[in-house]
Amino acid sequence: MDVFNGANLYLIVNFVIAMSFAGVFFAVSRRSRSRAAARWIGLGFAVASLSVPAELVIAYTPFVRPGAAVAFAAVLAGLLLIRMGVGSLYNVNTRPAPLAIFLVVCTAIVIAIYDQPRSTLSHSIPYQTPFAISCLLSAAAIAFSSHRAPVDRWMMFVFSLTGAHFFLKAYLAAAVGAGRVASDYLFSNYAVISQSLTAVLMVMTGLSLLAVLVLQIMADERSNSEIDSLSRLLNRRGFEKHAGEALRRSPIGPHSVIFCDIDHFKRVNDTYGHYAGDAVIRTVGQLLAESVSDSAVVGRLGGEEFGILLPRVQLDAAMLLAHAIRGAIAVHKGSGMPDTLSITASFGVSTFSETGGFARAMRLADNALYDAKAAGRNCVKYRLEPLAIVPAVG
Numbered sequence: 001m002d003v004f005n006g007a008n009l010y011l012i013v014n015f016v017i018a019m020s021f022a023g024v025f026f027a028v029s030r031r032s033r034s035r036a037a038a039r040w041i042g043l044g045f046a047v048a049s050l051s052v053p054a055e056l057v058i059a060y061t062p063f064v065r066p067g068a069a070v071a072f073a074a075v076l077a078g079l080l081l082i083r084m085g086v087g088s089l090y091n092v093n094t095r096p097a098p099l100a101i102f103l104v105v106c107t108a109i110v111i112a113i114y115d116q117p118r119s120t121l122s123h124s125i126p127y128q129t130p131f132a133i134s135c136l137l138s139a140a141a142i143a144f145s146s147h148r149a150p151v152d153r154w155m156m157f158v159f160s161l162t163g164a165h166f167f168l169k170a171y172l173a174a175a176v177g178a179g180r181v182a183s184d185y186l187f188s189n190y191a192v193i194s195q196s197l198t199a200v201l202m203v204m205t206g207l208s209l210l211a212v213l214v215l216q217i218m219a220d221e222r223s224n225s226e227i228d229s230l231s232r233l234l235n236r237r238g239f240e241k242h243a244g245e246a247l248r249r250s251p252i253g254p255h256s257v258i259f260c261d262i263d264h265f266k267r268v269n270d271t272y273g274h275y276a277g278d279a280v281i282r283t284v285g286q287l288l289a290e291s292v293s294d295s296a297v298v299g300r301l302g303g304e305e306f307g308i309l310l311p312r313v314q315l316d317a318a319m320l321l322a323h324a325i326r327g328a329i330a331v332h333k334g335s336g337m338p339d340t341l342s343i344t345a346s347f348g349v350s351t352f353s354e355t356g357g358f359a360r361a362m363r364l365a366d367n368a369l370y371d372a373k374a375a376g377r378n379c380v381k382y383r384l385e386p387l388a389i390v391p392a393v394g
Contacts, residue, residue: 010195018049021206040085048078079134086138090145106130124173128166135163228300231285239299243309250311253353256318258308259365263377265304283334315351322347344378
């Protein structure tokens, strides 16, 4: 028997690929918010790779029957663990108990049909079908989730293709010949075809799952770059980006902009220290976020200045909201603020109707804020776009 035939080399390559993916997924789990999903998937690849030493035991030792049971159970268990990971990744409820029962029942069936000729459909179909079902369960989990991005549709296709390929292998085993007994498998032409297909689809599946997790990490990093770490509101970059998205969703105005600036903030830092100043920023940020609807966009624009976009809100309603927030700030004591510290804030308000008027409304709200400061602070002022004067004709 040739230890270094094509099937054996593919087998060893598949072992290296599976263990490499296992390591990568465990590494990615440290950065991903889907930590459990990445670990389930990594464990799935690691467990599935155990089929490789089991196949070598079958081919080169007398422990053929136990090796065959372990080889089958390892692959099926690996696919079911990946299904657990997919369920976690796509927020689809998955109960481990039915999957464990499925694993035990299918392994028992394979042991029961062990003595049947392996190059027959009566053996290959019951052997390959559980693998196919496991992959199709992963595809179904994605299909029933709320995720519809292109990478998610691609992931569903890959799992469906992998499931279909196991049905194909059942017929190839009968057509090409998988050997008379289990120990013949690695020395058959079917083994080369089977292991090469496995290598291609394993790489496709692993890279696709990895892409989903990496894109998720990138989205989180991008989101974090738009969040002010102190107030937990959007920073100026995030505010302008999310405001643009909100206006695209609601292009028809009027819309309103509110600017808020904490009065005498430098005096707070000088008198009570920067810890108290940070507490003031957090308190005001929380009040602003809690005072608006889900459609509003709230951000810390820099220092002690905050901005609010109110899509489809008229000027009078925006003024009422600004007055309400001003009153709440004046009486609220946030966590970490000294008992003797009282804060006030000044507000500038503007409105616009067209999406392109957002930048002008920001400038007008900022000017109105300066008007409030000049009027003695702790008040609300507004500015509107000056009406164009059209000369009379004739």
